[in-house]
Amino acid sequence: MTTKRLIYLYSDSSFTPWKENIFARTVANFLASTPEEYYPYVTHFVGFTSEFANFLKQFDIVFNVCYGFGDEGQHDIVRWLEDNGIKHTASNYQSQILAKDKLHLPEVCAKVGVATPAIISLSEVSTSTFTRFIAKPRFGSLHQNMLVFDKENIPYQQLLEKDEMIIQPYLSGREFTVGVIPNEEASDYICLNPLEIRPDDEREVYIAGQQYGRTEKVLYHDLDAETCQAMQEMVLRVHHALGLRGMSRTDVRVSDGKIYILDINTMPNLDSNSFLPFIAQHQGISLQEIFRRILLRLEKEEQVRERGLVVSDFM
Structure with a gap:
């Protein structure tokens, strides 16, 4: 059986927008868990360059565990991989955005x-039949930057200062x-x-x-x-x-x-x-x-x- 060349593509937690859990320990576990028919390599994401794209194209498959780089999210990494015709394991760009x-x-x-849960505009909160709400980033993840508040105490200033927040009823x-x-x-x-x-x-x-x-x-x-x-x-x-x-x-x-x-x-x-x-x-x-x-x-x-x-x- 021909051994295929697989490369794990990742960024350390400190380089990803949401500081996901990926450390040297994580990558070592990936290498140890590689199926036998694949020969594993590993690389940091180093940038959106043609040189790096050509490097990744040498491998049969990119196992994509790159959750972002700098201000760019995981979906931006996926779009770049797809634009460069690089086969990878994650969901495609359109599915991730959706x-x-x-x-x-x-x-x-x-x-x-x-x-x-329904989406409620800020102007509708005070007249809503719900009494408690949660505001969360429209594109956020990892349960970060969320805000729970009651109808009697709507934090208008905080909500207006946050970019692209959605408001939903808080479901007990x-x-x-x-x-x-x-x-x-x-x-x-x-x-x-x-x-x-x-x-x-x-x-x-x-x-x-x-x-x-x-x-x-x-x-x-x-x-x-x-x-x-x-x-x-x-x-x-x-x-x-x-x-x-x-x-x-x-x-x-x-x-x-x-x-x-x-x-x-x-x-x-x-x-x-x-x-x-x-x-x-x-x-x-x-x-x-x-x-x-x-x-x-x-x-x-x-x-x-x-x-x-x-x-x-x-x-």
Whole structure:
């Protein structure tokens, strides 16, 4: 069997806009987890130059774990790779932009019969029937720069000072995150078991992370099987509707018995402390197995294209 040349493309956390978890430890784990049929290399992203593009073209596949560079986001890296005809593992530019844009998420979800919190303009907040709201960056991620407020105390100045914020009702309830990876044969995608994000006390307002107090990862929760299955089916429908590939991770809230899609991460972090590998490991799926499935899925998609079919027919 011919060994293929694979290169991991990344930027250190300090060079990415949202300071994602990717360190020397992370990259060392990537190298150790490379499937046997690939010979691994690794490189920092060094800039949007023709010289660097020509360097990357030497490899059979770029395993894209570059979450940005300077002020440029992960979708900008993807656009540059695609403009230079470089084959990589992440979702394409159009899918990433569509998934990151929370302003248009309700429209995408509605098309596949999935609920997501409504978008409310600042001028409508004071007359809304909702009493608590959350403001978040339109294109932001990682649960950063969010602001929760009540209708009786609207922080107009803060909201006006922030660029491209969207406002939604704050949904009280339970929050889960659901990872999506290819199935074992890489013939379709499957959901991993939902992981609950739970506040470390009984407070009603919480956000994953520590912005509104500490939260905990709960693998073994008491979510009933019917709700769990419905949640996974919804997440898969959105994954397919957006045309995502490789993997994704979606945040979900269950409020008053209804399931809402909150946010879609098209390139989940893969550090050992990150959600997706943590969940997969507890289902007996190693990082090497995730990589094998992603790369096999990519190969099968290429075969579909070579036969003159569109990849959506392969879903």
